[in-house]
Amino acid sequence: MKRREETTPAIPEPTLARLHRYMTVLRRLRREGRRLVSSESLGQESGTPSALVRKDLTHLECYGQRGVGYETEALLDSLHQALGPEETRPLVIIGAGNLGVALSGYAGFDMQGYHIVGIFDADPTVVGIFHRGFVVRPMTDLPSVVKATGARIAVLAVPASHAQEAADQCVAAGLRGLLNFAPFRIQVPSAIEVRQVDLSEDLQLLNYQLKRSSSAVELGEK
Amino acid sequence: MKRREETTPAIPEPTLARLHRYMTVLRRLRREGRRLVSSESLGQESGTPSALVRKDLTHLECYGQRGVGYETEALLDSLHQALGPEETRPLVIIGAGNLGVALSGYAGFDMQGYHIVGIFDADPTVVGIFHRGFVVRPMTDLPSVVKATGARIAVLAVPASHAQEAADQCVAAGLRGLLNFAPFRIQVPSAIEVRQVDLSEDLQLLNYQLKRSSSAVELGEK
């Protein structure tokens, strides 16, 4: 599974995640009318040491001016070139249960360049129900909607027990990327990209930090 | 900022995240009536190499039987001891906008050991509205609810422009941990734990993978 020489080297994932954060911060700075940013201030706003910010930015063609910083606008352009354009990409949601409905109502996706074009469910008893401006559609409609909208990504918000089945239907419908919220590792053809997400993971990590810091206090932490 | 010798060494964060995933998988296996698990199968189910699973498990006192595997139940106990008990912990949500309401309707938190005890908003025009079984309460009610329920964690689902203000109110109300969904780095006293979350990050990463794999195809990937 090696890449060929000609292929642009992949940006490491931790770096990618940070680039995404820089983008979010930069968009706010742009709204605030800021023309220039230094690696130091970008770091502050996104919680990253400035040296690492600079190292991250070497993965894209952007040039800062020494002694000055980076142009907000130019930096955003480079980021869009590397991570994907700013125009919005269509997205479908599979599963009209609690989570699916929750996500369909989340406006944050829009702001980050994604817009939901449909919400689907296999259960006939929920099909047809309106949620936040969308009618829940049957899974049988998926292929035509994918074709019509050009959607390439599905958000899987179904129970673990149905995740594999739903994934198969997504693949059959021509979708290329799956964001799977079900705690179940789906199997897909190698051409399909999958990412596993766990909404409660951060809650768990926070709780662990909390647990540690309080026991440190009990032990008379200095 | 060094820890004292006596303090239990912190479990590294990537390991913690995986432990949490193991827990989720183990709960399902337990429901399915499985008594024993090998590091190999735990690895399969959670997408981790078995050697790493075993290494991770050395952070907790659990003993597998060589040639056999781990007892599902005992392993879960160890995990709960390390990460936090299985009983549910109270949680408040700050912000009754799109995201706050979305999260309040997400039943997955319940299953992972958290239950929402209230949803709050500073805006008087949304206070009093019912959402998924909760009335939105004014921020002024926060201290009393925290006291009454013993909640220690808040989920911040407010706009970036109000994140700092909301965080301050949470701290004043006696909350100890903040899960911040706003793309803004809040400042808090050192005794307070904060975690930054970005719901669209995974979408972005998925999109990048997709972009890479399609350009690889164009280049005639073997």
Added chain:
DNA sequence: CTTTGTGAAATTTTTCACAGCG
């Protein structure tokens, strides 16, 4: 002077491979 860009060092995390136990 300030801030970038970057090799080299340090640290963290993962993989390997195998001894050892039931």
Added chain:
DNA sequence: CGCTGTGAAAAATTTCACAAAG
């Protein structure tokens, strides 16, 4: 045998510190 537990090696990521540029 099969599967755990674990040093030792490898790989990935971050930090450091400083030369160089505007």
